[in-house]
Amino acid sequence: MMEQIHGLLKKILAGVCVAIMSALVCAVTWQVFSRYVLRSPSSITEELSTILFVWMVLLSAAYLFGEIDGHMNMGIISDKAVGKVKLILNISSQTAILWFAVFVLIRGGSIAVINCMKQVNSAIPSITIGQIYIALPICGYITAYFCVFFILKNIFTCFINRSESLRKEKSI
């Protein structure tokens, strides 16, 4: 079940990120086109692009937390570790990501959303700064889900390996 949600979530995130990237290409192209061809520079494209960009970065970062080694790391020890040591290192690393996601992205992000909900964006008055900040807790929740998924998967793998080795011992 968790495996299916994980796959589906990644597919949705990939689709959303690609759609935002396409929208960004259109928005910045329109900015150049409106300035040089139409001689009527668009007033909102730069701000809109920056907002879309923030969302794309945070959602793609969350997407990468759903991949093993999705984010850049320096696996000097972890790449060489095997067996239990590797498992412990994986779980420790995922726990560190989980803590960051919960404390900074979810908790800090949610407070930032509440604090800035009434602060209007100067270039696009229909959007508040708080609404833009919502990307932070969303990124946090998705990241936290992926971390829990990987931690449980690691523990599950450990139990399977242990029970298999016990079974082998018994049969011998």
Next chain:
Amino acid sequence: MIEYAFEVGIILIVLISALLLIGTPISISMGIGAVAACFVVLPSSKVAVTAAQRIYSGINSFSLLAIPFFVLAGNIMNNGGIAQRLVNFAKSIIGSIPGALAQANVVANMFFGSVSGSGVAAAAAIGGILDPIESKEGYDKRYAAAVNIASAPCGMLIPPSNIFIVYSLASSGASIAALFMAGYIPGILWGIGCMVVAYYYAKKLGYKPSPILGARAKLKTFIDAIPCLFLIVIIVGGILGGVFTATEASCIAVVYSLLLSLCYKQLTWRVLYNAFLSSVKTSGMIIFMIGVSSILSWIMSFTGIPTYIAEGFLRLTDNGVVILLMMNLILLIMGCIMDPTPAVLIFTPIFLPIVVKFGINPIHFGVIMVFNLCVGTITPPVGPILFTGCKIANLKIEDVFKHLIPYFIAEIAILLLITYVPVLSMYIPSIVGLVK
């Protein structure tokens, strides 16, 4: 807040190193270290929200948008037939010399760098095209792979360059256009260094010159390459002429390479979707790191850590030449174990105030820093271009590494030249009026 600098410094070093060692992503290691340090100087109720807002403000920049666009343009060129035309053109201008295909590889990497800005993309695209041809012509696979790997970082110095955009942000104000212009001569020198070494080994290995192309064939490859080369004119001319910003230029590069690839009929919807997704992933990883590193930059400047480090350096020596040599050494070592983006984000706020005190222009220092870190991209254990080049050639790192050593020597000689002869970096930005 200066009184907390030592405590904060220790927390940062211990926590970040420990988390990196256990394999935690670099962004999260920097983030947790910085957040833990924030607890020393801020009330605990404010830490989470300050960190979250720092991440947001680190990402919330229109200039940074150039990074995903240049990555996307590189991916489209890689899949859309542009790289092949650049290789053909490079082969035609190299002519008949021993190891001509290897020389063409260097020139093609320089061309690809001047339209895409990514060393890894250049190693994959150009190496992928030339590796089978070189094997067919009897080139030693290790020699060919070493040439491709050693010359691919040119793309990170020759504009457009994503790493210069990151440096511009980390230095809080160095002009992207000036950095782009400053990278030209060092990037070309890097390429020339590779060509000299490749030529020497080609002669030593007894490679015969390739047959010379006829004038008509040369003209055809040139005409074929004109639309691809025109991209350089659009990007550089556009930025220098003030027609558009670096971000707008990068977007135009995407649209242009997309149109060109559609004309060459080499793009399918699936390939295009994958190019977009790959760009989103690459840039998401880099820019999330930039966002998180702004918590680190904030806590360091809040507690005055760069000032302390600068004083420490000055206590060791007050000789600018020695300081630069020490920084080069530190950056070369850090480049070996760290990717250029986090290294630029961590070391720029520490080193820049020191070198500025010695009258070194931030643009010149940006070139020195990027050059150092480019060397790191082709060295183990963390060498993204080395890994890509080996993967493309289907070789192990240990097979290629020995063949890379002469290139390291050449690049380090050029690095010293660039460090101590500032005019090599500053000449072009000053003649186009970007620096006084």
